[in-house]
Amino acid sequence: MKTNPVIETLLSHRSIRKFKDQPLTEEQIQLLVESAQAASTSSFTQSYSIIGVDDPEIKKQLRIISANNQFYVEHNGFFFVFVADQYRNQLIGRDHHEDTSVLDTTQRLIVALGDASFAAQNMAVAAESIGLGICYIGSILNDINKTSELLQLPDHVYPLFGMAVGYPDQDPEKKPRLPHDVVYHRNHYNPQPSRDALDAYDQAVRRYYETRTGGTREETWTGQIARGLGNPYRKALKPFLEKQHLGLR
Template identity: 50%
Template sequence: MNQVIKTILDHRSIRKFADKALTEEQIKTIVQSAQAASTSSFVQAYSIIGVKDKQKKEKLAELAGGQAYVAENGHFFVFCADFYRHQLIAEMYNQDLDEVLESTEKFMVAVIDAALAAQNAVLAAESMGLGAVYIGGLRNKLEEVCKLLKTPARVVPLFGVAVGYPLAQPDQKQRLPYEHVYHEEEYEQDQEAYILQLKQYDQDISRYYEKRTNGKRNDTWTGQMARLLSNPTRMYMKEFVESKGFNKQ
């Protein structure tokens, strides 16, 4: 196993960081690694906003639901879907590109581009001995996040990534079984086998929580998902995304 694969397989979310800022060199390396990710048709439909200011990070932590590690980290990155520069290109060439830029396809391109870039960034950070955690909670109150970060039209903050020096290394959560995720030639639809795999996975996750909490918690994964998906959240998103010039077509 080479070092790249080892770094990938060793991933776990870090939520406690030392009070030590990343250097400018570290930040630049992480961003350049993000930029090295694949991008659909070279469109590069994303931007990254770095946040150092303590008060601004504390406000983002509040907007994200009170997650302390949004404020307490070495550096906070916000990954955005971004067609602002492409709107400027339309004006440079005196073209009306609204129909294309506002399409669902281009919104998917921007989201995928940003996600690929972010995963590269996290992998780079982890290879440098740093830790990271993704923050989807920014989407709780996106209007306020946009105002705080002064994002223009055709830019939507998608998620944050807190990066820093880990204070603890939590146990790694086991992922779904390989056979449950990987299908060959066609999608396997044997429901009986599927449910059996889920039940076996539930046992693994329950043991993980029991060990991590000294027996105080023994959740199953399917139980978590049933509760999570029965509680509608961020249902304003379609309207908000459209208001920013995305996903209208």
């Protein structure tokens, strides 16, 4: 089937973890934010904000929170943090003398998480379409209270993830994705994914990690998923949500 430049960009995605020492221009930053803002938003609430981080000390602290060896959190062309944001809507409600308690509900939290995610993926595709690379950084949640303190987040705001953007200084192999038939269901959910397809995918992932690490990492996808099930972490997220008055009911 014939593709186009947009689809080619999507299908060529790779996470970039090493960037050239070249900052983004203000024009590039504005273009990326405008591209993010063009994303769909539930009921036009636009319940997210984007925090651009160029303060070297804040970037360093976010890198330490994420993991000391994730240097791309600190060293990149620019760093963005996407936050689910009900604070702005709370201010609007108060200005209009409306009851704002609906912002505490799980439904509103899900809306905000979706809005922030839609915007972030728009930015990612826009960045890659102009020759930049990106890497999502979920590990800023390793110490969500410290991240919130660094970014001075008010009530009703939740930091979802960061995004490192910049000029790639590497050309990594594309990481294999699950087989089509395992992900795509027609008309109803199929509770029995193909074991043969998963076995073949495990071998592809094993080869990917062996190549990427020079043979020092041998791991299958199902093994990685199973290992993660026995390792609950980031237990501070639920108390943080409660403290921020998000998803309470």
